[in-house]
């Protein structure tokens with residue numbers, strides 16, 4: 001239905017995790033986004049926005065797109081979690097981000113090659 005973009009259920013998952021602002025989901029009609037600057041503006045590191053690990057500030061857990069748009073890196077100084085983007089869908093799971101905390105950007109594998 002929306003080739004190249006995240007499925008609607010993925011976006012709803014992000015909303016339930018507090019990663020995505022639901023008003024923005026309505027604004028885009030459900031799911032027409034690919035990983036773009038727009039999406040980057042509203043995605044946040046799940047570790048840094050949730051529960052006991054929430055970072056201080058109005059807008060913690062901002063992400064930076066690196067490696068030709070294949071990885072997202074949390075910008076919080078003491079976080080360093082990295083999230084792969086597979087088939088245009090960011091894998092915004094804390095468990096996934098945890099795996100790459102100590103991996104240098106230059107050493108990150110191709111997300112498509114991850115299992």
Ligand SMILES: [Zn+2]
Nearest residue numbers: 045048074079
């Ligand atoms: Zn983070």
